Amino acid sequence: MATSPQADGESGTVFSAETYFATQPPPSSLEQDVARVKEFLQRQLQDGRKVVLVTSGGTTVPLELNVVRFLDNFSAGTRGATSAEYFLKAGYAVIFMHRQFSLQPFSRHYSHSTHPFLDFLEIDESSQSATSASSPRITVRPSEEPQLIEVLSTYKAVHRAGTLLTLNFVTVNDYLWLLRAVSQEMSILGRSCLYYLAAAVSDFFLPRQKMSVHKIQSGKGSLHIEMDQVPKILKPLVAEWTREGFIVSFKLETDPNLLLPKACQALARYGHQVVIGNDLHRRKFEVVFVSPKSSSSSASQPSAYEEAWLRIDLNKDPHKEIEEDIVAELVKRHEGWIRNAGTAT
Ligand code: PAZ
Numbered sequence: 001m002a003t004s005p006q007a008d009g010e011s012g013t014v015f016s017a018e019t020y021f022a023t024q025p026p027p028s029s030l031e032q033d034v035a036r037v038k039e040f041l042q043r044q045l046q047d048g049r050k051v052v053l054v055t056s057g058g059t060t061v062p063l064e065l066n067v068v069r070f071l072d073n074f075s076a077g078t079r080g081a082t083s084a085e086y087f088l089k090a091g092y093a094v095i096f097m098h099r100q101f102s103l104q105p106f107s108r109h110y111s112h113s114t115h116p117f118l119d120f121l122e123i124d125e126s127s128q129s130a131t132s133a134s135s136p137r138i139t140v141r142p143s144e145e146p147q148l149i150e151v152l153s154t155y156k157a158v159h160r161a162g163t164l165l166t167l168n169f170v171t172v173n174d175y176l177w178l179l180r181a182v183s184q185e186m187s188i189l190g191r192s193c194l195y196y197l198a199a200a201v202s203d204f205f206l207p208r209q210k211m212s213v214h215k216i217q218s219g220k221g222s223l224h225i226e227m228d229q230v231p232k233i234l235k236p237l238v239a240e241w242t243r244e245g246f247i248v249s250f251k252l253e254t255d256p257n258l259l260l261p262k263a264c265q266a267l268a269r270y271g272h273q274v275v276i277g278n279d280l281h282r283r284k285f286e287v288v289f290v291s292p293k294s295s296s297s298s299a300s301q302p303s304a305y306e307e308a309w310l311r312i313d314l315n316k317d318p319h320k321e322i323e324e325d326i327v328a329e330l331v332k333r334h335e336g337w338i339r340n341a342g343t344a345t
Contacts, residue, residue: 005207005228013228015207017236020176024208027174030181033167037095037185040165044093049163050192050334052092053182055199056080057099059172063206063225068215070171075200077102079250079283079323083196084164085154086327092194093163095186097178099199100168106155109147120144172202176233183241191338193245194330195237200252205230234270246337247272248330254280263290264305274333276326285322286311289329 005013005023015023044051057077060070081103084096088105096105103111110117120141127137140148158164167182169175186193204227216223234249251266253259256279263275267290277288289308310329312320 013207015228015231017180017231017233020231021180024173024176026177027169027171029168030177033178034181034185036165037167037182040093040095040162041185041188043162045189047093049091049093050194050338051095051186051189052084052087052194052196053095053097053186054080054084054087054196055097055175055179055201056084057102058200059099059175059202060170061172061202061205061227063211064215065208065211065213066215071202071204073200073202074280075099075102077104078108080196080198081105081108082321082323083198083327086321086324087196087331088154088158088163090327090331092331093165095165095167095182097167097169097175097182097199100170104166105164106151106158109151120148172205172230175199175201176230179233179237180241183237183245186245187241187243189245191244191246191341193242194334195242195245195247195249196330197234197247197249201230201233203230204228232269234266234272238270238272244341246274246330246334248274248276251275251277252280252283253277259288260290260307263288263307267292267305273337274330283322285314287322287326291333 005015005019041051056075057080058073058075060072062070077098080096080098082105084094084105087094094105098104109115120143122139122141124137124139167178169178183195186195206225206227210226210228234247238247249266249270249272251259251263253262259277259279263277266272266275273291275290277290279286287310289310290305291308293304293306308329310322310325312322312325314320
């Protein structure tokens with residue numbers, strides 16, 4: 001039986017995951033998505049592939065049921081889309097669960113704002129003869145060809161192999177329902193699955209029961225909205241939904257002094273394998289891996305955790321992507337996790 005949300009002693013309400021799912025409705029596409037996930041996982045299981053769930057992009061928090069206004073965040077989905085490509089390259093099958101219209105593997109190279117594809121296509125007028133009624137041909141600007149051939153051939157190979165499944169979310173509610181369903185399905189893979197939780201998920205939401213049905217009207221001066229806390233979803237993910245998956249969460253901070261304490265706090269609370277800390281302004285060239293020390297007996301002490309910084313020099317190599325090194329390190333750690341099955345976690 002679901003318990004009621006609890007007042008947290010300050011303001012607002014704290015939902016347990018159980019109460020959340022008992023009171024907030026699932027997205028209409030959930031059943032269809034779960035069927036696609038089941039089918040995908042069966043195939044990967046047969047082929048003996050490791051599977052990674054990559055979450056990517058930000059979640060919205062709608063303010064009205066007929067939604068006109070919503071809160072959002074900065075995440076473009078670069079980390080998730082880039083990492084998904086490196087996981088595919090490393091032989092993983094990837095479930096790419098991303099914010100609708102955020103960056104996606106492969107097409108990210110041709111983002112409409114930074115590298116729009118129409119800018120490097122040409123119309124070859126010479127291909128249309130004066131007598132023929134055929135349309136002119138489209139060609140690619142020669143300077144763009146090498147990269148396009150590389151991206152396109154990898155994209156086609158991945159599609160032929162059937163190793164990429166893409167799922168969408170928009171709101172924080174979509175995200176929570178989908179994450180629960182996907183992780184429950186993935187538990188059939190035991191230690192062969194990896195969770196790479198890079199999405200920037202809102203910490204606050206407005207429960208359906210408190211939302212205005214129609215567009216919030218202006219004319220009453222300022223707007224006061226009290227939001228509730230989104231349940232800490234890593235807790236049931238680690239303790240209930242996944243059996244033995246290797247779980248990597250991300251922690252974003254803007255105050256560098258908070259990065260390590262917050263990462264250690266997350267590991268102490270949820271007991272998963274790795275937190276990757278990143279600072280908003282340094283995230284493209286520096287991250288820190290925080291994980292439990294294998295020798296430590298007390299999970300509540302900061303000394304129970306070890307940190308490993310990963311940095312790249314973008315001045316030396318402007319095309320280097322830090323996700324390449326993040327994924328390489330995780331693939332190594334995941335292999336160790338699989339090898340250690342049956343021994344200590
Ligand atoms: O999407 P992006 O590449 O612009 O940013 C990636 C990121 C900073 C959202 C990700 O690395 C991250 O830290 N995600 C978790 C954020 C958090 O909930 O703390």
